[in-house]
Amino acid sequence: MNLTRLIQELNDYSKHGNGELILKNSQAFWTLYLVRGQLLYPKSKHHPVRRWNRAINQHRSNWQWRTDYSQFSNHLSWECQLIDRGLSQKQLSLIQAKLIIRSLVQECLFELTPYSDLNRDWKPTQTAISTFCKVVALSSNEIQTILSTTEQMQQQWQAAGLSHLHPTMAPILQEGADISELPIEDKYLNGKLTLWDIAVERNQSIIEVTQSLVDWTKRGMLKFQDVPDLTLPNSNDNLGDTPIVADKKPPEIQQTPPKAKTSLIACIDDSPVLTLTLRKILIPNGYQVLSIPEPMRGFSQLIEHKPDLILLDLLLPNADGYSICKFLRETPVFKKTPIIILTAKNTSIDRTRAQLVGATGFLAKPPQAQELLEMVQQHLG
Numbered sequence: 001m002n003l004t005r006l007i008q009e010l011n012d013y014s015k016h017g018n019g020e021l022i023l024k025n026s027q028a029f030w031t032l033y034l035v036r037g038q039l040l041y042p043k044s045k046h047h048p049v050r051r052w053n054r055a056i057n058q059h060r061s062n063w064q065w066r067t068d069y070s071q072f073s074n075h076l077s078w079e080c081q082l083i084d085r086g087l088s089q090k091q092l093s094l095i096q097a098k099l100i101i102r103s104l105v106q107e108c109l110f111e112l113t114p115y116s117d118l119n120r121d122w123k124p125t126q127t128a129i130s131t132f133c134k135v136v137a138l139s140s141n142e143i144q145t146i147l148s149t150t151e152q153m154q155q156q157w158q159a160a161g162l163s164h165l166h167p168t169m170a171p172i173l174q175e176g177a178d179i180s181e182l183p184i185e186d187k188y189l190n191g192k193l194t195l196w197d198i199a200v201e202r203n204q205s206i207i208e209v210t211q212s213l214v215d216w217t218k219r220g221m222l223k224f225q226d227v228p229d230l231t232l233p234n235s236n237d238n239l240g241d242t243p244i245v246a247d248k249k250p251p252e253i254q255q256t257p258p259k260a261k262t263s264l265i266a267c268i269d270d271s272p273v274l275t276l277t278l279r280k281i282l283i284p285n286g287y288q289v290l291s292i293p294e295p296m297r298g299f300s301q302l303i304e305h306k307p308d309l310i311l312l313d314l315l316l317p318n319a320d321g322y323s324i325c326k327f328l329r330e331t332p333v334f335k336k337t338p339i340i341i342l343t344a345k346n347t348s349i350d351r352t353r354a355q356l357v358g359a360t361g362f363l364a365k366p367p368q369a370q371e372l373l374e375m376v377q378q379h380l381g
Contacts, residue, residue: 003109006120007143010037018129022121023112030108033080035129038137041080041101042108047168047194049230051104052079054200059099059300063091075127078232087132095303095331097136102146105138107196109150110157110206111167156207162214167195167206169224171213177221183212191225203294263380264288266307268295268324269342270316274365278311281369287376295324303333308380310334313365314343314350322357329358338379342367 010021021032029045044051056065065082072081083100086092092100112118138146157163172191173179179186188198199206216222267278270293279289290305292298295316302310310328314321321341328334340361341354351362361375 003113003147004144007140007147010034010039010140010143017124018127019122019124022123023118024121025115025117025119028112028115028118030112031077032108033077035134035137038134038139039101039105039143040129040133040137041077041083042105043077043079044108044111047229048079049232050194050197051107052082053230054197055100055103058103058200060086060092060096061300073127075125076129080133083136084130084133087136088130093303094132094136095333096300097132098138099299101136101138102142105143106146106150107167109147110153113150113154114163153205153207157210160207160211160214162207162210165195165210165224167199167210168226170194170227171198171217171222171224174221174223177216183216184209189213189222192227194227203298262286262288263308264290264305265309265311265376266290266292266302266305267311268292268298268316269311269313270294271313274313274342277366278372281367281372282376285373302328306333307337309338309340309376311340311342311363312359314341314345322353325354325359326357340375340379 006023018033018035021034023030023032031043033040033043056063063086065086067082067085072078083092083097087094087097170191170193171189173186173189182189184198184202188201193201195206195210199209202209213222217224265282265287267275267289269275269278269291275291275293279291282289290301290307292301295312312321312325312328316324321343325339325341328337328339338360339358340363341359342363342365343350344365354362360379363372363375
C-alpha cells in the first residue's frame with residue numbers, strides 16, 4: 001500500500017459521508033476516522049491510551065482528561081469524543097486539538113510506512129460529528145505535509161540502521177550495566193516507557209533517542225521489550241501502578257524582578273549558544289524569555305503563554321523556518337504578533353522570502369545587541 005496514494009484517495013472513501021477506513025495486515029490494525037474526506041483521528045489497536053496520553057503531554061499537559069465515559073457513544077472512539085468535550089467545555093483550544101491530532105497522525109504514518117501489504121476496508125457511519133470536530137479534522141494538504149516530514153524521519157530511521165526496532169518497544173537496562181556511561185538518564189530505561197514516550201519526555205526526535213541507545217544494545221547492556229498499554233480510566237478508578245509518562249515541566253521562563261509588566265519574547269531556536277546570547281541581551285533589559293528549541297512540539301507553549309514577540313531561526317530540526325512563520329501567521333492567535341527572523345543568510349532574496357511568509361523583521365546571526373534591542377523596542381515600545 002502506498003501511503004501517498006492513500007492520502008490522495010481519502011476524499012473518495014468518504015464522498016458519500018463520514019466513515020472509518022480500516023488498514024490491516026497480520027501485524028498492524030489501524031482505524032482512520034474520516035469526516036467529509038478529512039482525517040479526524042487515527043487509532044491503533046496497539047497502545048491507544050498510551051498514544052493519546054503522550055499527545056496530551058506534548059500539547060496540553062495540564063488538561064485533566066481522565067473522566068467519566070459512561071455517557072460516551074459506542075459508535076465513535078472515546079478519543080474523538082474527548083476532543084469534542086474538551087473543545088465544547090473550553091478545556092482545549094482549536095489549535096491544541098489540531099496539534100494533538102497532527103502528532104498522532106505523524107506517529108500513525110511513521111508506523112505504517114514500512115508496510116506494503118495493508119488491506120483497506122471502508123465502513124460508512126451515520127454517527128453525528130460535532131462542528132468542533134469537523135473544524136479540527138486534517139485536510140489532505142495538511143496530511144501531505146505531515147507525510148513529507150514522516151518520510152524524512154523514516155529515511156533517517158533506515159539510514160541509522162534502526163529498522164529492526166519498533167518505536168512502541170521499551171528499552172530496559174540489563175544487570176551489570178555501568179549507568180555512569182549512559183547516553184540518557186536511567187529512569188527512562190526501566191522497561192516501562194516506549195521509545196515514543198522517551199522522545200516526548202526528553203523533547204527529542206525518535207531517531208535521536210533510539211540511535212543513542214543502539215551501541216548499548218550491541219554491547220548487551222540494553223534490551224527492548226513489549227509493554228502493555230495504559231489503563232483507560234473512568235470516574236471510579238485511576239491508572240494505579242500502570243506506568244504513565246510524567247507530565248512535562250512547564251517551560252522555563254527567566255525574568256527580572258517584577259518592577260512593571262514586562263513583555264514576553266519567545267525564542268524559537270535549537271542552538272543553546274544563540275539562545276544564551278539572546279537571553280544575555282534581553283533579560284537585563286527587562287524582557288522575559290521563553291525558549292522553544294523544537295517549534296512543533298513547543299507550539300502548545302506558545303499558545304499557552306502568548307508571547308508579545310517571536311524570534312524565529314530559519315534552520316530548525318525537522319522544520320523549515322519559513323514554513324513555521326507561515327503557519328504562525330495563519331494561526332489567529334499570532335496573526336498580529338511581531339515575528340523577527342534570525343538567520344546567517346542575510347541576502348535580499350532571503351529578506352523578500354521572509355516578508356512573503358509574514359515576517360515582521362529580519363536580523364542576521366549572531367545578532368548585535370543594539371540592533372536587536374532597537375528592533376524589539378520598535379515593535380514593543
